Amino acid sequence: MEKMNQAYEKVKILVGMDVEDQPPQDETSFAFMDDFNGNCTLSTKQRLYGFAICLASGLTFTLLSMLVFFKPIKFGITFTFGNLMSLGSTAFLIGPKRQFSMMMDPVRIYATATYIASMIVALFCALYVHNKLLTLLAIILEFGALIWYSLSYIPFARSMVSKVMLTCFDTEF
Structure with missing residues (x-):
């Protein structure tokens, strides 16, 4: 019975539900996110x-973007919107506060910043620059x-991909 209760508590944590015996977190760092989570x-x-x-x-928009692949502006908008929807879907499972803290984790902060910046650049090029x-x-x-x-969420995946790429594209003989 105890193992079943522990498993139930782990599932509650996974889907973002409050668990009674969680340690308190720093109240000043996520004040806005705490209010947002409390209201949602x-x-x-x-x-x-x-x-x-x-x-x-999100997957529908991403797949629909393939229909307009040869029109880069429309493709950029639908592909980026599909990515945003897919990224936002995980906030429903684990909650926006935990999603944000996982994205700002030191292990993946640079990957997150690059991903968000690339979405902004793609939308800017598609909506304002109009350059294909x-x-x-x-x-x-x-x-x-x-x-x-995505690889930042899989343990050792980025280091493995980096090593494979270095091996494949090594120019020394």
Whole structure:
């Protein structure tokens, strides 16, 4: 019975529900996020529905962007919007505060910053510059940043990919 209670507590933590015996955190660092989390209490079922809807719409936008692949401006907008929706879907599961703290973790802070900056650059090139070449380059940068950001959540994945790339593209004979 004790193991079942511990497993239930771990599931509650995973989906972002409050657990009674969690240690208190620094109140000054996340005051806005605490208020936001306090006002956005969702049941587990609502969280799963929100996650599924957001992820499905993000994947739909990403797949629909392939239909307009040869129009880089439209492609950049739909691809970036799909990425934003997919990224936002995990906030339903673990909560926006935990999502933000995981994104700002020292292990992935640079990957997060690069990914968000590449999305901003892609949208800027698509919406304001209207240059197809720049938009295409920004989309390539965004896709690479998405892969690097995603690899930051898998232990040792980035170091493994770095070693493989160095091995494949080593120019010394």
